[in-house]
Each structure stands twice: as C-alpha cells, then as structure tokens.
Amino acid sequence: MADEQKIRVLVAKPGLDGHDRGAKVVARALRDYGMEVIYTGLRQTPEMIAQSALQEDVDVVGMSILSGAHLEIVPLAMEQLREKGLENAVVIVGGIIPEEDHEALRQMGVQGIFGPGTPTQELADFIKKAVAEKKAA
Amino acid sequence: MGTSRSKQEWLENKLEPALKKFPEREEHFLTTSGIEIEDVYAPDDREGVDYNEKLGYPGEFPFTRGVQPTMYRGRIWTMRQYAGFASAEATNKRYHYLLEQGQTGLSVAFDLPTQIGYDSDSPQAKGEVGKVGVPISSLEDMEILFKGIPLDKVSTSMTINSTAPVLLAMYIAVAKKQGADVSKLNGTIQNDLLKEYIARGTYIFPPRPSMRLTTDIFHYCARELPQWNTISISGYHIREAGSTAAQEIAFTLADGIAYVQAAIDAGLDVDEFAGRLSFFFAANTNLLEEVAKFRAARRLWATIMKDRFEAKDPRSMMLRFHTQTCGHTLTAQQPDNNVVRTAIQALAAILGGTQSLHTNSRDEAYATPSEDAVTLALRTQQLLAYESGVADCIDPLGGSYFVEYLTDSLEAEAKKYIDRIDELGGALAAIEQGFQQREIQESSYRTQKDIEGGNKVVVGVNKFVSPYPEIKGLLRVDPAEAEKQTKRLAALREKRDNAQVTEALNRLKAAASSTDNTMPAFIDCVEAYATIGEICDMLRGVFGEQKEILVI
Numbered sequence: 001m002a003d004e005q006k007i008r009v010l011v012a013k014p015g016l017d018g019h020d021r022g023a024k025v026v027a028r029a030l031r032d033y034g035m036e037v038i039y040t041g042l043r044q045t046p047e048m049i050a051q052s053a054l055q056e057d058v059d060v061v062g063m064s065i066l067s068g069a070h071l072e073i074v075p076l077a078m079e080q081l082r083e084k085g086l087e088n089a090v091v092i093v094g095g096i097i098p099e100e101d102h103e104a105l106r107q108m109g110v111q112g113i114f115g116p117g118t119p120t121q122e123l124a125d126f127i128k129k130a131v132a133e134k135k136a137a
Numbered sequence: 138m139g140t141s142r143s144k145q146e147w148l149e150n151k152l153e154p155a156l157k158k159f160p161e162r163e164e165h166f167l168t169t170s171g172i173e174i175e176d177v178y179a180p181d182d183r184e185g186v187d188y189n190e191k192l193g194y195p196g197e198f199p200f201t202r203g204v205q206p207t208m209y210r211g212r213i214w215t216m217r218q219y220a221g222f223a224s225a226e227a228t229n230k231r232y233h234y235l236l237e238q239g240q241t242g243l244s245v246a247f248d249l250p251t252q253i254g255y256d257s258d259s260p261q262a263k264g265e266v267g268k269v270g271v272p273i274s275s276l277e278d279m280e281i282l283f284k285g286i287p288l289d290k291v292s293t294s295m296t297i298n299s300t301a302p303v304l305l306a307m308y309i310a311v312a313k314k315q316g317a318d319v320s321k322l323n324g325t326i327q328n329d330l331l332k333e334y335i336a337r338g339t340y341i342f343p344p345r346p347s348m349r350l351t352t353d354i355f356h357y358c359a360r361e362l363p364q365w366n367t368i369s370i371s372g373y374h375i376r377e378a379g380s381t382a383a384q385e386i387a388f389t390l391a392d393g394i395a396y397v398q399a400a401i402d403a404g405l406d407v408d409e410f411a412g413r414l415s416f417f418f419a420a421n422t423n424l425l426e427e428v429a430k431f432r433a434a435r436r437l438w439a440t441i442m443k444d445r446f447e448a449k450d451p452r453s454m455m456l457r458f459h460t461q462t463c464g465h466t467l468t469a470q471q472p473d474n475n476v477v478r479t480a481i482q483a484l485a486a487i488l489g490g491t492q493s494l495h496t497n498s499r500d501e502a503y504a505t506p507s508e509d510a511v512t513l514a515l516r517t518q519q520l521l522a523y524e525s526g527v528a529d530c531i532d533p534l535g536g537s538y539f540v541e542y543l544t545d546s547l548e549a550e551a552k553k554y555i556d557r558i559d560e561l562g563g564a565l566a567a568i569e570q571g572f573q574q575r576e577i578q579e580s581s582y583r584t585q586k587d588i589e590g591g592n593k594v595v596v597g598v599n600k601f602v603s604p605y606p607e608i609k610g611l612l613r614v615d616p617a618e619a620e621k622q623t624k625r626l627a628a629l630r631e632k633r634d635n636a637q638v639t640e641a642l643n644r645l646k647a648a649a650s651s652t653d654n655t656m657p658a659f660i661d662c663v664e665a666y667a668t669i670g671e672i673c674d675m676l677r678g679v680f681g682e683q684k685e686i687l688v689i
Contacts, residue, residue: 016249016265018338021378021465024578025585027689041685042338043253045261067249068504068614072264098503099607115469116502117598119589 007131008058012040012049014077017067022094022116026062029120030127046073050080053089059131061086066095071104078108090130094118144181152176168426169584170383172546178538191436191545195531197451199439201432201544202532203490204455209528215493216518217294217459218511219244223267223618225281232286242493244294245282246270247304252339254300254673258623266619269505270296274626274670276663279307280314289317293324294369294459299341301328302350303669306659309362325366325415328354331392331564332371334686335573336378341673344565346680350655351396352403355410357656367410368396369417369459372434375573376419377465379581382430383547387554388564388573389416390438394555395564397446407446411453420482420489421463427482428534429543431458431489437548460486461495467502471597471605475499480517487527488534494518504611571688578688626668633666641665642675649679 011027013020020042027039038056040049053061061081065073074093081089092112093105102113112126141147166174193199196206205211222228232243247270250262256274257266266272273279288311297304305326312319330347333340340347351368358365372380372389380388393414400410418434421427438456442448462482467475476499483496496514498506506514522528534540554576561567568574587593594600645658662672 016253016255016261016339018333020338021581024689025379025582028578028582029585039687039689041687043261043685067265068268069264076263096503098611100611117468117470117595120585121589 006034006036007060007127008036008038008056009060009062009127010038010040010049010053010056010058011062011064012044012052013042014044014046014049014063014065014073015067015069016043017065017069018042019066019095020064022066023062023064026064026094026120026123030124033120033124035124035127046076046080049077050084050086053081053086054084058089059134060090060092060127062092062094064094065097068096070095070097071101074105074110075108078110088134090127090134092123092127092130094123144177144179147179148176168382168543169421169423170381170426170547170550172383172426172543172550174539178542180538182538182542186541191541192535198443198454199436200455201436202535204435204457204492208490208531209487209522210531213522213528214487214491215242216515216522217242217244217493217495218515219246219294219296219461219495222271222505223614224622225271225273225278227618228271229282229284229286232283236286236291241290242292242294243286244296246296248272249339250274251304251669252297252300254303254341254669254677256626256668256670257619258626259670266622267614272619272622273304273307274622275629275666275668276307276310277625277629277666278622279304279311279663283308283311287317288312288315289321289323291323295324295326298327298330298333298337299339299347300669300673301326302354302656302659303663303672305354305365306656306663309660310664319361320363322362323364325369326354327371327417328368329371329392329396329417331395331568332374332389334568334683335375335388335392336380336577337371337374338685340683342676342680343683344568346649346676347683348395348399348565352399352405353655355396355400355405355413356403356654358413359405359410361656365413366415367413369415370396371417373417373419373461375577376421377463378577379465379584380577381580382421382423382426383550384554384573384576384580385419386430386434386437386547387551387558388577389418390434390441390551391555391558391564391567391573393438394441394445397442398563401446407442407448408450408453411442411446411448412450412455415492416456416458418458418460418486418491419463420460420486420491422466422478422481422485424481424485424488425534425540426543426547427485428488429540429547431460431486431491432532432535432540432544433548433551434458435490436544437551457492459493459495460489460491462486462497464497464502467497467499468595468598469502469608471603472499472608474597475502476513476517479514480521483517483521484525484527487521488532490532500608500611503608504613507610507612569686571686574686574688629666629668637665638662638667638671642667642671645672646675646679649676 094114195203255261372385376385435456439454442454498510498514641661648658
C-alpha cells in the first residue's frame with residue numbers, strides 16, 4: 001500500500017560532465033526520504049534520459065549539470081520528454097546554475113533549481129509538494 | 138599542589154576537576170578522517186619515537202620534512218594557475234601575455250569533448266565545446282594553441298588523461314615542426330586513469346587497456362622525453378568526490394603502487410621512471426590535518442618505494458606534488474568567505490611542503506574565473522610567500538606534538554586502506570569491485586548529513602547565515618567560438634590527405650592490437666592530421682568502451 005504511493009525519481013547526469021558527487025548524494029538522500037530513485041550514471045544524452053524516464057515511469061526527472069552546458073542541454077531534454085509524452089513529469093535541475101540563468105530554465109519548464117548547499121530535506125519537501133500538485137491537477 | 142610533571146598527572150589533577158565545572162564543546166573532537174583528538178599533546182605522546190627514523194632531515198629519506206634540502210628558502214613554490222579559454226586562439230593570446238609577464242610554466246585545461254575523445258563537431262560534443270577549457274580536435278588546433286611559443290623553452294602542464302597519448306603526440310609534433318629538440322621538452326601530463334574510474338569520470342576505455350597506454354607513455358618518455366613528467370597521480374579528485382584526508386592519501390598511493398607495478402611488469406627498471414612520477418593533492422580547510430596529510434603521504438610513499446619496490450635512487454622515493462585548494466568547499470552563499478577559505482587551504486599546502494600551488498578564485502565554482510578574482514587568488518599566494526614568514530624555515534610545524542600525532546595517525550589509517558586494497562588484488566581490482574567508490578560515497582554522504590544536522594559548521598551556509606550579493610560578471614563562453622571551431626575542422630577534413638590518415642589510423646590499430654609501443658603510431662596519426670575523434674574511435678574498436686561501475 002505504502003509502496004504504491006512511493007514517488008519515483010530519475011536522477012540523471014547529462015552531457016560529458018563527470019562531477020557526480022551531488023547527484024549521488026541526492027539520489028541516496030531521496031531514497032532515505034522514502035522515494036524510489038533511479039540513478040542513470042554519467043554521460044546521458046537527452047534521448048537516454050527521456051527513455052529512462054519513460055521506462056521507469058517516474059514522477060520526477062532531476063538533472064545534475066556542473067559543466068556550464070545547462071542552457072544547451074535542458075531544452076533538448078525537455079523536447080525529448082515532451083516527445084515521449086512525459087510533459088507531466090516534474091523537472092528539476094541541480095548543480096552550478098548561475099542565478100541569471102534561472103528564469104530561462106523556468107521558461108523551458110524547469111520547476112525547481114537547486115544549487116550547492118541546498119539541504120536535502122528542502123529538496124525532498126519540494127518534490128513531495130510538486131508531485132502532489134501535479135497529481136491533483 | 139605544584140605544576141604537573143606529566144600529561145597523566147595533568148589529566149588527573151588539573152583537567153578532570155576543570156571539566157566538572159566547564160564541560161567541553163563536544164563529546165568527541167574528530168578530524169575529517171575520524172581521528173580522535175585529545176585535549177593536548179605533550180612529550181609523553183612521543184616517547185619511544187626515533188626522530189631520525191620518523192622524520193629525518195629535509196631532502197633525506199623518509200622525506201617527512203620535505204623533498205629538497207632547501208625548500209622555499211631556495212626557491213618559492215611554483216604558482217601555477219590552471220585555466221583554459223574557449224578557443225585555441227584566445228588561449229594562445231593569454232599564454233603570450235603570461236610569458237611576457239615572466240611566467241615560464243603554462244597550464245592547459247581542455248574542454249570535455251577533447252578529454253573524452255570526441256571531435257568538436259560530434260553529436261556528443263553538443264553544448265560542451267570550449268566550456269571548461271580549450272577544444273583541440275586536431276594538430277591544427279594544437280599548432281594555433283602554441284603558435285609563437287618555443288616549446289623547448291617553456292614547461293607545459295596538460296590536464297589530460299584518457300586522451301593523454303594523443304595530446305602528448307600533438308605536443309611532440311608541434312615541437313618537431315618548430316625544429317625544437319624533442320629530448321629537451323619539459324612538462325607534465327596528468328595521465329592518471331585510475332582516479333578517473335574512482336572519482337573524475339572522464340574515462341574512455343576499460344581500465345586494463347588504459348593501464349597499457351599509460352605504461353607505453355612511461356616507456357616512450359623514459360627514452361625520448363627524459364625530462365617529461367609522465368603522470369600526475371591525483372588525489373585531488375578523490376578528495377573533491379568526498380573522501381577523507383586518510384582516504385585521499387591511501388587511494389592515491391594505492392594508484393601509484395599500481396602504476397609502478399604495471400611499469401615494472403612492462404619491463405622498466407623502477408629507477409628508470411619512478412623519479413618522473415609526480416602527485417597532485419587537494420588542500421582542505423582543516424589546516425593541521427592537511428599539513429599532517431602531506432607529511433604522512435611523503436613518508437609513506439618513500440617507504441613503499443624503498444621497501445616494496447626496492448628503489449635505489451632517492452629521487453624514486455620522493456613524493457613531489459602539486460596542490461590545488463578544494464573547489465568543493467567554495468560556497469555560493471557569502472562568496473567573499475571563499476577568499477578566506479582559500480587562504481587557509483593555501484597555507485596548509487605550503488606548511489605541508491608543496492612544490493606548486495593553484496589557489497581557487499572566489500567565483501571559480503561558477504565559471505572560468507574573472508580576471509580580478511584570479512589576481513586576488515594569485516595575490517593570496519604571494520602574500521603567504523612574502524609576508525607571512527612561513528616560507529623562511531623548512532617544515533616549521535615539524536616537531537609539534539599534535540602535528541606529529543596527526544601525521545602518524547593518518548599514515549597508519551592510510552596504510553590500513555592500502556593493505557585492504559592489496560587484499561582485494563590491488564587498486565585496479567578494487568576499483569572493479571567498486572571499493573574505493575563506495576568508501577568515498579560513504580564519506581561524502583556522512584559529510585552531507587553532518588552539515589545538514591549542524592554537526593559540521595559551514596559559515597554562511599548552516600550557521601551565521603545572512604543575505605549576500607549575487608556573484609556578477611561571470612565569464613561566458615560565446616557560442617560563436619564553437620561554430621568557428623567546427624568550421625575549421627570541416628575545412629581540415631577537406632584539405633588533408635585522407636589516404637594518409639587512413640593509413641596512419643590502421644598502423645595505430647595494428648600497434649594497439651599487438652604489444653608494440655603505441656606512441657610512435659599516435660605521433661604518425663596526429664602528424665597526418667587525424668582527429669582526436671577518429672583516433673579514439675579506432676581505439677574504441679580495439680579496446681572497447683568502459684561501462685560505468687555504478688555504486689550508490
């Protein structure tokens with residue numbers, strides 16, 4: 001019963017960036033907060049991310065980017081998610097995202113942007129709320 | 138009651154009554170490596186320790202106090218700031234400027250496609266060209282990068298690993314075209330693949346063929362480029378991924394052991410190459426543990442080289458290292474605090490006896506640092522070198538009861554890990570089993586929990602929080618640069634002799650499939666203007682591609 005309610009989260013590392021400390025900490029923390037987490041590993045193309053999201057039937061797609069390529073990668077990933085009919089997934093981005101790029105990412109449909117120093121509790125709370133709102137809508 | 142005559146007496150007569158009235162801040166004081174710290178250290182703690190065996194003198198085995206007899210009294214450490222710009226042209230311009238300012242060492246940061254063996258116009262490179270460094274797809278780009286710079290007169294450090302043989306081949310090819318004496322070339326390639334699987338992630342091939350390419354470089358350079366530093370065995374990325382200080386020493390030296398063993402197995406004599414090995418460590422903010430870390434690493438490596446590998450040349454036993462301050466400790470919150478953190482970390486590296494140092498800029502976590510921020514980072518080093526006085530005496534903390542205790546404890550802790558890795562079959566086998574990765578993740582997660590629980594204070598993040606101004610004026614990469622780069626590459630494919638390219642690539646394939654040294658074939662390929670993507674694709678066919686060892 002409780003299992004059916006579990007929020008399913010895909011944690012993905014798009015692009016060629018190898019900085020995965022944050023992604024792994026987040027994956028583990030969200031698991032500790034009772035979510036079902038699928039971690040893709042490094043070097044995921046937008047297609048691969050959307051494919052995993054579809055296969056795993058996730059509620060949330062989280063992408064961790066620290067190489068500065070977010071403005072190129074995120075729109076491609078959003079397009080792939082839409083193509084696969086996943087426009088309902090909550091999309092969040094973490095990593096090194098300068099403040100001045102936040103608005104552009106939100107315009108693309110990113111719901112949450114989390115920089116270094118974000119407490120994992122805050123992230124978990126955000127996800128729970130965002131998923132509940134999507135489901136209610 | 139008089140003054141205490143021993144630590145025990147002091148503990149019983151003085152400390153215990155005091156504690157009843159004034160309890161301490163913490164129940165246990167621990168270093169990042171979990172080493173318990175007592176109230177105070179005294180001569181009692183050093184009883185039975187042989188000074189000559191444990192410490193010795195600078196420039197002498199076991200090199201605890203430093204690798205040179207003069208250290209910074211002779212020459213200040215090399216201040217080497219690592220940076221890359223979005224194009225070969227812009228980077229070349231910067232190099233000319235730096236050389237005019239009297240700098241003799243260059244440092245190259247490559248973009249991710251170059252590091253992972255993709256051409257700038259490949260689909261995998263989309264959005265990444267020129268982002269974290271300079272894009273180099275062919276010898277033509279490398280010729281632009283070093284245009285007008287006599288390669289036999291400078292030393293160049295290249296942060297390159299999986300594609301190190303390709304970039305080294307290009308460097309040699311440019312030098313040959315300049316008419317330089319190749320045997321005089323001086324520089325460093327990072328070329329440390331093991332830490333890529335453990336922590337950094339820019340691998341291409343599986344570990345075993347990667348080790349073979351590494352030893353090919355050792356072999357080739359021992360004969361052709363005797364002044365070249367063929368590897369920089371890196372703990373930096375291991376620490377950045379979340380390890381403790383003890384794990385940083387252990388996993389780095391265990392990698393070192395694997396490289397030395399591989400080179401010996403490939404038929405090299407230990408003293409023929411071991412003096413060219415160099416190391417790269419992180420400097421964290423926990424000042425005294427860090428100082429002890431560098432000292433412990435030096436002693437442990439010297440002992441390993443002497444006892445385990447029976448090196449005879451003292452140079453083979455010296456752990457020479459570059460240090461970078463810890464990028465992961467930089468915070469987005471209250472960014473000015475980063476300047477202070479970096480200064481403490483730099484001080485740790487200097488008190489630890491580093492040979493060269495990169496200090497991070499306050500905005501470095503966000504982007505290629507701005508000029509003002511780079512200048513301040515460099516000034517931090519100059520201030521430590523010329524105002525603080527710490528460079529005037531060798532190993533000034535040597536003999537501190539506490540620092541010696543930490544040094545001994547870290548060495549013992551690191552040794553335990555190395556024994557464990559030996560039991561698992563060595564660094565490479567342990568990586569394949571996910572051992573180091575798992576250990577690092579445990580430490581990283583513990584740190585995260587400690588910060589969130591408030592057990593570990595990060596000023597401005599979980600304590601002393603206040604509003605802070607956003608960092609402005611971040612450097613941006615102009616997308617036009619990537620376009621220029623891909624156009625140049627397309628034009629090159631038109632104008633080069635493609636039959637010659639195919640022939641060279643086939644020679645490389647044959648060398649890679651045999652046990653021949655691959656370096657001459659790499660040089661043939663780049664001289665024919667084969668691209669990095671073509672070369673690596675050919676090798677992907679021979680060696681296969683590494684699949685990530687997922688450990689969560």
